[in-house]
Amino acid sequence: MKYKYDPKRIREVLGKKVQFLLGDMACVYGGLLAGCSFFGGYPITPASEVAEGMARRLPRVGGTYIQMEDEIGSMAAVIGAAWGGAKSMTATSGPGFSLMMENYGFAAMTETPCVIVNVQRTGPSTGQPTLGAQGDMMQVRWGTHGDFEALALAPSTVQECMDFTIEAFNLSEKYRNPACVMTDGEVGHLRERIIIPDEKDLKIIDRVTATIDKEKYIPFTNSQTRKSKVPDFATFGTGYRTYVTGLTHNEKGFPATDKQPDHERLVKRITTKITDDADKLVMVEQLNLDDADVAFVTYGATARPAESAMEMGRKNGIKVGLLRLKIVWPFPDKLVTNLAKDVDKIIVPEMNLGQMVHPVREFAENHCEVISAPKIGGEMHLPMELYKYLEGK
């Protein structure tokens, strides 16, 4: 059966508008609502529920689910599906994400839209399978070799697991770049109320397909139909001639590996197509920052105890605010610089030994003190543990 995006049918399959839902399952809902019609994956705790949810529901909307032999194959299948014209996704956790790194780079280099949900658990290696962490925040940015731009979102609630998976698809389609939903075992395995948007409230972005005369089509250059560095997408079977390779390629897609300008032209275009829009891509929540002397800069699960700690601080007369990054990469550098000018201290709580604290420090540019508040071992920070940082203890 050929997949046709039918939001009415998808809403029927998802069921009631208000549900008490698991974070992982909310990623499934987000994917289906965005028009995902292909899932290639390999189950892994704590992301297995995403695969399970997709396996049950994708066939009911006319999509395809494949359990691959491993995560290398999963990522390859997802890329192939995208070139076959599908919106595609996979879901994994740390060990699988490591295996996906090679093809993650291939997707960036070949400008393949696709979505990876990473329900992070502790590492390195197999770590603590059932427990959450935020240890892959730098891997998503730098884990594959070479120069590329990451698109990564970090949900703090079950609702955001759904919303951000839709957003990841939108960004991925818009920029023809892989996009990652960097959730974690805490939020992925949490249940909360979610409200599923009605058909009319869905904002879905689709890739711009090639429409130009087939003889004039150039597959790897600025769009030929609008002002954009993102090429029009001619997927396989549409009659356009496209050659796809991870080697440095010329505008026609053919390997061009021995001249510096060819590489620079290509990689500058696939990175600046995203960085040119960096200001537009900022997605944050700002709480109590107007008069703040000290601020948490936080993301994902950790934002929750940070918000609780902020409330404790406010009750005790501490002028504390919070900046929550919804999109983590591209990093909102100007916003962080401006915040650093306004406050005396920034605290960065993370369920790792200090990762996002590095770009925060870089862009705080010595305007204020930046403190890392790490916690590892599969447990979230207690609000009291973060409150102590406010008291300077």
Next chain:
Amino acid sequence: MKKDIRVCGFGGQGVILSGFIIGKAASVFMDYHAVQSQSYGPEARGGAARSEIIISDEKIGYPRPIGVDYLVAMSQESFDTYRDDIRDDAVIIVDSDLVKKHDIGRPLYKVQAQKIAEELGNKIVTNIVMVGAFTSIFGLLKTEAVKESVIDSVPKRFTELNIKAFERGLEAGKNAVKEL
């Protein structure tokens, strides 16, 4: 209002489902905010399992309980393991057949949930009997909301059995209150 609830037992008893039903009743069939989290060992069956729910009329930040207001225990191991951090005034329900050593020097409610489930013909609804007892003893959630949540959460072909189990649980809860 903010209440921290823990339901615990052994893996396979439906501890997670009971927490799911309670959280859903509060946040879908009533207007509270609720989060439910869970912890379990690597074993699929057996071992101590727990499901934790926070119900609040305000947005919930940190999603795990800090201290417990309501404890429901369906196995000795889980009762022994998961009561260190309960509050001094915490209200406790145990299945007195499954938690034989429950004399900890404080009053608690006793419900023979598994026995009632067996009387109904299927031990599998022990957890739903407990959800019923939870509802009438704690008085935190509306009976109708929890009942709707039960119906919404169990397979259709078992609706009737589960409603019976829920209602017997409500009644057992009321009796336990009288006995205390």
